[in-house]
Amino acid sequence: MNKFTKEMVDDYAEKLLIGLTDEENKLVLDEFEAIDKSIDLINKIPNIAEIEPMTHALDDFTYELRKDIAEPSIPIEDALRNAGKTDGREIEVPKVVD
């Protein structure tokens, strides 16, 4: 496993479209060091890999899908009203492909 480095933190931040200051970068590494030590302990739990990961709070829950019936959707004006720039029925964005 690679050690989490300052450069990796910046790389992940960039992928997340977030800019970090040096101080914020250091806070990530400090917090992660504590997590890593705890994870080391977790990895020592016997047969940990055989345990089924718990992905949700309720294990006994049965999910039922609704019937596939079309329902009225929200008015377009409502969907657009928080967008910074709009053009008719669409949200305006800068050109993505040069």
Added chain:
Amino acid sequence: MDKSILELHDLLKRGKITSEELVKEALRKSHEVEQKYNAFVTICDDAKEIKVTDSLVSGIPFGVKDNYSTKDVLSTGSSNTLKNYVPFYTATVVQKLLDAGAVMVNKTALDEFGMGGTGTTCHTGPVLNPWDKTRMCAGSSAGSACAVASGVYPFALGSDTGDSIRKPAAFCGIVGYKPTYGMLSRYGLFPFASSLDHCGVLTRSVIDAAIVTDIMKGIDKNDMTSWDSSNIHLKEALTGDIKGKKLFYIKEICDITNYPNATAELKSHLKNYFHTLELLKEEGAEVEEVSIDQNLLNAIPSVYVVISCAEATSNMSNLTGIIFGPRSEEKNVFKMMKDHRTIGFSPLIKRRFVIGSYVLQKENQERYFKNAERVRRLIVDKMKELFKEYDALILPVSSGPAKKFDEDKDVIDENTNVLEEHLQIGNFGGFPSITIPNGFVNNLPVGINITGNCYDDENILNIAYTLESKMPYKGQIAKEVQ
């Protein structure tokens, strides 16, 4: 506004007070509390009185944490990334309260998107504790806890992903309750970590928590994790009889000898905690000590951070400033989004996004994310095994009263002990969990928490109700000691 829901309802029905008077008083008090403690994002000065009906909350003001969508009312999640966001729909639980005649008078400040435990990362600034302005309320439901404790109204909505209702309740000397996962619809609650997020309520008494939750609960077609709770009647379950109930506490968390450097505050807090257990025994309940693997307990904070950060990274990828939120002036679309997120997010949640992204990378998933989910199961399975024998787990909240602002920066470090973080167990398993005030340390309130098995909310609330009746803190309003 220092009265309970039942008292206010009675006064309203008998014509001794009017809803108009209550709303005006709540608004006046909101401005006072905002000036003193910085508890709100929005005060709804145009809130209007409502006709009083047989519904217990009709005509009574209440507050809503600002991470619930409220139609035509600013809903920011206390983040600069949504500082101008006005939803076009209302969260299910809020709508149910409005339909029952309750009057929303403000939106309360929180740690940005609920991702914090201090009440200091709100885009409107830190929320001050109404008992001592040099201390925090804890978070993330800081504004709701502050407002209820200050007597703005008898109840406010909170949300709880780690302990965000139950710890602020303790630090502000009030009641905080999160029901079993899915009893309350999360539709309209801004998602933080969906597998851990719970809606809930902050009040000044257990019966008020039961009344409000009875109104809010129910299956919702807009939240596929909600379930039918029509056979659960929380208020009716408050009998005050707990003879024969069995509770347990965890030795590794409560034994003072586990804390060689214990502060005087911690010693007083634990002494008071054990005194409270005696009150339960006086009512015929049994309380036993149980030992749990220390390694499992020590893993709780990291398991929580890994899972919650991973889910949050995904949930909040839609915050770009393009569809909603203030749009950057940058011309390139990627620079536009990066500018919006860099300026908009606080350092705490930026940090958590990076950690979340790291643990989700393919090469890291097994070691971090999957193993955290595996330990989550081990902890929950252990609790469920204990709940076969016991009605509830009872533990002290935190290591004492509210922290000073310079004491806690919301960073996990090696010295963080499980005493500060154990309430996260309630989120891992979706367990019903309630904090009630159980005394004072250095003139500041402290709390005790009762957690039970899923769907056993009636039992848990009745235990809390009975214990509350043995102590003089029900309905207390914060009095500034500093």
